Amino acid sequence: MVEARPRVGGAAQAVLVAKKDLRIEARSRVAINQVVPFALLVLVLFGFALDADTAALRNFAPGLFWLAVLLAAVLAVHRSVSVESGDGVGDALLLAGLRPDAVFVGKTLALGGQLLALAVVLLGGIVVLYGASIEDAGLLVITLIAAVIGIASTGTVYGALLAGQQARETVLPMLLLPVLSPVLIAATRAWGDAMGTVATDGWAWLALLAGFAAIYSLVGAMSYGTLLEAAHV
């Protein structure tokens, strides 16, 4: 009795979801007004913690940068999940007939876009505050993109897992941060090479980041349907 209905392509659905998330961010400005200032504050606090030792700060700039990104990412993931926890929106998403993998890609794109913008601001932050210098811009930019895709896809997976849970605020960091430790290691190394603070092959570390991003994008696309069903029943 159920006849086929014209469907929107998966890519179009993903773009639709991403645009929706970014529009909500443009209106509510949670990322700009809260997440970015938080991340900048973390950079300043690192400066205090390392006793404003310029040589040390310059040396550790890549690691401190990525740690600040990870901490801010936890907040951004919370926001990305709470967008969908509106009044019955979970039911509405299931009923609308959107493909779960398209929703995953859309939410990952929107989260990744916000993290990318955040990272650009923070990059300015470590250049100004820590005296970091860029020696290999190509490696730096490509590493940034690969790492952000990895963080955004992982965050979207674990965020959906905790949607609708009261314990989300405490469980998400303890679930997400250990999983992201390889991203912290690899991105710090690759940026260490790009900023000339560590003698290592940054491109090899970039390959590891790309692998991580690919694996988690695949895992997310495959498991998102199950996650949505488990969260909203």
Add this chain to the structure above:
Amino acid sequence: MDSVVSLRQAIVLLGGFPALAGADLDVRSGEAVLLQGPNGAGKTTILRLCAGLARLESGTAEVLGVDLATDRVAVRPHVAYAGHRSMLYDELTVAENIDFWGAASAVNDDERWAAADRLAVDERLHDVEVRRLSAGQRRRVSLAVAAARRPSLWLLDEPHAGLDQAGRDVVDQLIADATDAGASVLIASHELDRVRRSAGRTVTVAGGRVLEAVARG
């Protein structure tokens, strides 16, 4: 006549509680059925089960020819479920919500806005964020989103609650239009006198079961 909804000994557990404890229900196509019964009787759960949102624990449930025990997803695009919740993004405007949900369900532009007009969504509200709307205004928008999909089965949970007189008339008209177009409607409501005028049949739900089918008329 085709059977649109067919529940046999349907049991649904919500967090371990048997919200449905063996419900039997049949709805034919083009029929409007009123579900009456006390609070907590299981009316909402029947609607959520038919919408493919609640999981069938045991028994059988077939909606629009889809076996809900094996596939809850296939039925969803063909039903409209409107409950107590707005099912809209609070931070988006009315127009943005209508566009997003319309595009998500592959409803073209004209149909989206025709449905909004049919539910008399005030044009002056189009650029207002949903969180600023009253409960009644939200209901209209959410019904407009559902109507645009031209569902084969309407599942309405207290559709009149919070609506003004004009709004109630719009809902009654929506039900009449749906059945005229051959769709079926299942309405859970406490406003018996009002809904009986639209519904061809009333059934009583209590203790998670359907008690008796009260005769047509």
Add this chain to the structure above:
Amino acid sequence: MSESPTSSKTSRLLGVAVALGAIALVLLAFIAVEPDVRINAETGQEIGQFDAVRLLFVHVPAALIAYLAFTVTTVGSAVVLWKRSVWWDVVAGASAEIGALCAALTLITGSIWGRPIWNTWWEWGDVRLLTTLVLFMLSLGYLAVRRLEGTATERARRSAIVGLLLFLNVVIVNRSVEWWASQTLHQKSTIADATIEGNTLFTLFFAMVVGVGAYVWMMIHRFRLAWLERMSDRFGTDDLLAARRAEADDHARIASAVGGTSPEGESS
């Protein structure tokens, strides 16, 4: 002696065997095994692990069981997603609890061993150490997810996804940490090329057997306890179902008492 609801003849026998094995292990470890002392051929100094070698009899089985337990969790998670098995869900959860305990034990004994041998509580250059630490933290996350609210089915599926990812994450972490450690200035730590032989080798082997026995014994009890909890939930559901149906019958009786009319007054 009162009957424990989670024990059976087999599990009691196993429990006694494991307890006796543990006593025997203590005797072997402290009496039969000599301290690891060797003479450096060139300098004539005494080298080796001395009494610290006895920690291996806890450390090695704990590490073995931790990884064994999480393998069981991963396998169980896969079966839950594949066949919606309740049995495997309970097994996966029970095994992860024991695994987390053993991972913690591995880290603590490793740290105590490292103090005299490596002259540090913590060695950032050791890949197994770092991997086990991250595994321990990941397992805490998994156990936190198991405790989240929801129906048994939702919780099972959610946990199963995290359980499957646990394995994937451990592999990724292990690879990246290995690479990281090999590129840092830290010296890669190796157990001083001690050849384990004689009583030490036998005791180590014996310790692993006792450890696996202890794992199986704990699994049986933890599994049965969790299973009983599930069953009591199910009996609870049956009671609730009966009560719910009685509610419907009451409603019908009231309706007929009013004279063939439903409470809302429409005659049938």
